[in-house]
Amino acid sequence: MAATSMSAPVERQAVQIEETKRDKTAHGEMPFMRFLILGGGLGLLSLVLIRLWQGEWWFPVGLDATTPEFATYWLGLLYVEWVVLIAAAIIGFTAYRKPCSTCAVQKSELGRIDPEHELNHIGKLWATVAVAAMFGFGVSYFAEQDASWHQIVVRDTAFTPSHIPLFFYTFPMLIIMTGVSSWYAYNRLHHLYVGEGGKGIPLCYLLFPAGGWFLFANVAFNELGHSSWITEELFVQPYHFPFAWATYFFFAGFALLFKTVPRIFENLGAMAQQASTETHHTA
Amino acid sequence: MKAEELAALGHHKMAKAFDIILLLALVGFFTVIPHVSRMLYMGDWDFWVDWKDKLWWPIAGPSAALLVTAVGHYLAWHYLRLPLGATFTAVFVLVGAWLSRIFSFYGLEYYPLNFVWPATTIPMALALDLMLLWSRSYLATSLIGGFLWGFLFYPVNWLMLMPFLQPVTLFGKTFTIADLMGYYFIRPQTPEYLRRIDEGTLQAFLGQRIWISVLMAGITCTLMYWVGIGLGKVLGVMPLRKVLRQT
Ligand SMILES: [Zn+2]
Ligand SMILES: [Zn+2]
Numbered sequence: 001m002a003a004t005s006m007s008a009p010v011e012r013q014a015v016q017i018e019e020t021k022r023d024k025t026a027h028g029e030m031p032f033m034r035f036l037i038l039g040g041g042l043g044l045l046s047l048v049l050i051r052l053w054q055g056e057w058w059f060p061v062g063l064d065a066t067t068p069e070f071a072t073y074w075l076g077l078l079y080v081e082w083v084v085l086i087a088a089a090i091i092g093f094t095a096y097r098k099p100c101s102t103c104a105v106q107k108s109e110l111g112r113i114d115p116e117h118e119l120n121h122i123g124k125l126w127a128t129v130a131v132a133a134m135f136g137f138g139v140s141y142f143a144e145q146d147a148s149w150h151q152i153v154v155r156d157t158a159f160t161p162s163h164i165p166l167f168f169y170t171f172p173m174l175i176i177m178t179g180v181s182s183w184y185a186y187n188r189l190h191h192l193y194v195g196e197g198g199k200g201i202p203l204c205y206l207l208f209p210a211g212g213w214f215l216f217a218n219v220a221f222n223e224l225g226h227s228s229w230i231t232e233e234l235f236v237q238p239y240h241f242p243f244a245w246a247t248y249f250f251f252a253g254f255a256l257l258f259k260t261v262p263r264i265f266e267n268l269g270a271m272a273q274q275a276s277t278e279t280h281h282t283a
Numbered sequence: 284m285k286a287e288e289l290a291a292l293g294h295h296k297m298a299k300a301f302d303i304i305l306l307l308a309l310v311g312f313f314t315v316i317p318h319v320s321r322m323l324y325m326g327d328w329d330f331w332v333d334w335k336d337k338l339w340w341p342i343a344g345p346s347a348a349l350l351v352t353a354v355g356h357y358l359a360w361h362y363l364r365l366p367l368g369a370t371f372t373a374v375f376v377l378v379g380a381w382l383s384r385i386f387s388f389y390g391l392e393y394y395p396l397n398f399v400w401p402a403t404t405i406p407m408a409l410a411l412d413l414m415l416l417w418s419r420s421y422l423a424t425s426l427i428g429g430f431l432w433g434f435l436f437y438p439v440n441w442l443m444l445m446p447f448l449q450p451v452t453l454f455g456k457t458f459t460i461a462d463l464m465g466y467y468f469i470r471p472q473t474p475e476y477l478r479r480i481d482e483g484t485l486q487a488f489l490g491q492r493i494w495i496s497v498l499m500a501g502i503t504c505t506l507m508y509w510v511g512i513g514l515g516k517v518l519g520v521m522p523l524r525k526v527l528r529q530t
Contacts, residue, residue, distance in 0.1 A: 032300075032304075033300060036304060036307075040307070051386065054391065055390070055391065058391055116297075119297055122301075123297070123300060123301065123304065126301060126304040126305065126308065127304055129304075129308045130304045130305075130307040130308040130311065132308075132311070133307060133308045133309075133310065133311020133312045133315075134307070134311050135311075136311045136312050136314070136315035136316075137310070137311045137314050137315060137379070139315050139319065140314045140315040140318040140319065140379040140382075140383075141379065141382055141383055141386070141387075143318075143319055143322060144318070144322050144379075144380070144383035144387060145383055145386075145387035145391070147322060147326070147330060148330075148383070148387045148388045148391065148392050148394070149387075149391070149392070150472045151392065151470040151471065151472055151473060152392055152471075154471055154472065155472070193526070194526055198526075199528070200526040200527055200528045201526065201527045202522065202523075202525065202526050202527075203521070203522035203525040203526070203527065204522035204523060206527075207518065207522050231472075232472050232473070233472035233473065234326075234327060234473060235322060235323060235326030235327050235330070236323065236324060236325070236326035236327055236328070236343075240323045240326075241323060241324070243319060243323055244319050244320045244323045244324065247315060247316045247319045247320070248316065248351075248354075248514055248518055249518060250312050250315070250316055251312075251316070251354060251358070251514070251515065251518040251519035252518055252519065252522045253308070253312060254308075254312075254358060254362070254519050255518075255519055255520060255521075255522040255523035256522075256523075257305065257308065258362045258523065259523050261362075264298075264301060265289065265292060268292040268295050268297065268298060269288070269292060271295070271297075272291070272292065272295070
């Protein structure tokens with residue numbers, strides 16, 4: 001009686017380890033294609049909703065920042081965006097805060113990570129970069145929209161209807177999403193960047209999120225410039241240039257991606273070999 | 284691994300998924316990066332047809348556009364050995380620009396589209412990629428492709444600009460149609476183009492003026508090509524190798 005009750009949890013644990021050894025999907029995580037579709041889809045939906053909101057309330061309540069309607073419709077949108085940002089940051093950084101337990105079990109029990117399992121991790125990393133790229137697409141749209149809106153209304157606030165999605169949604173979202181990419185690489189695929197058991201921080205981890213950070217940092221400088229020196233919105237003026245320099249840091253995202261490419265081929269090759277030996281055995 | 288084996292791996296279901304994700308990442312970042320550069324360096328010259336002058340636009344325009352296009356051109360060749368990077372970048376920067384012109388300048392503020400159309404760089408991007416494909420040399424591409432990039436910018440876009448350069452007379456004054464549109468569609472936050480741009484003794488060279496600008500653009504772009512290559516190397520390739528050691 002006592003013996004069986006002792007052995008049951010041990011047996012269950014053994015079964016769990018057996019399962020984890022064979023686990024080919026990124027265990028306990030959303031599959032990467034679903035992450036891409038869900039993350040990209042929700043992100044795109046948020047951008048489209050903001051643009052529809054602008055189409056509705058652009059002229060009716062967007063012209064004068066001192067009115068109560070402006071506070072309701074435009075600052076209201078701003079606060080909604082902040083809630084979304086905080087939620088995205090909390091979910092993104094807590095979901096991937098620990099290294100993958102399946103990887104750890106496979107490494108200790110089999111001496112290697114299952115190739116298909118690791119491919120799922122690489123796919124997830126790539127998907128986070130693609131979702132960040134989607135918010136980059138949003139920056140592309142809202143930044144030039146800002147140039148057009150400044151021709152309609154003389155600047156009377158830093159929270160003008162075109163700044164609300166640009167400076168206070170897509171810029172911070174880029175910091176969060178590129179940060180999640182680096183965070184994911186650090187917690188799941190660090191061995192690809194520094195070698196097995198290696199230490200250190202690859203530069204691309206830091207430079208990729210630095211793009212979003214520098215974009216946001218130049219918001220401060222830009223608003224200072226517009227409130228002190230030139231209120232006119234000449235788009236080619238020098239204190240807009242750092243926005244362009246900031247975006248160049250996103251090239252580091254491709255360093256982050258392409259570092260994993262040789263491993264993708266290795267893993268695909270290993271999977272092909274596994275498949276061919278399996279068919280050999282059955283035949 | 285042999286080439287045929289590598290190619291066979293490319294047909295795997297998982298490899299196809301990676302292709303799609305990479306394409307999405309490339310589209311997003313190679314829209315925003317060249318587009319932000321274009322709007323901040325070429326900015327008002329690209330937004331308004333009356334700013335498309337003969338002095339600064341033919342020089343500032345292609346130089347600004349080449350910077351990030353050269354990075355795309357370099358990264359595509361470096362990582363994927365594809366002579367398509369410049370064309371890809373030139374296409375998606377226009378997608379970004381047209382989305383904004385249609386849905387912001389026209390869709391939200393009712394500026395007519397023929398007042399706010401963006402300049403194209405696709406023909407020169409094709410020339411740049413072809414030069415690299417044929418020569419396999421960044422030096423030859425910079426000297427010929429880079430020069431053509433700057434040199435062809437005005438002639439290529441002149442086809443679209445031409446109708447707006449017709450003279451009109453109003454209240455006894457002669458304008459171009461572009462200038463007249465600039466006076467008609469009010470832009471309270473843009474300093475007017477004549478005050479900022481159309482100055483300088485280059486006016487005295489009359490008919491040669493555009494050729495001087497176009498030649499200068501060719502030379503500037505030959506050099507700008509290397510700024511783009513350097514940028515791609517420092518931010519797109521070097522961070523892959525460099526690891527900050529924890530002590
Ligand atoms: Zn794992
Ligand atoms: Zn602004």
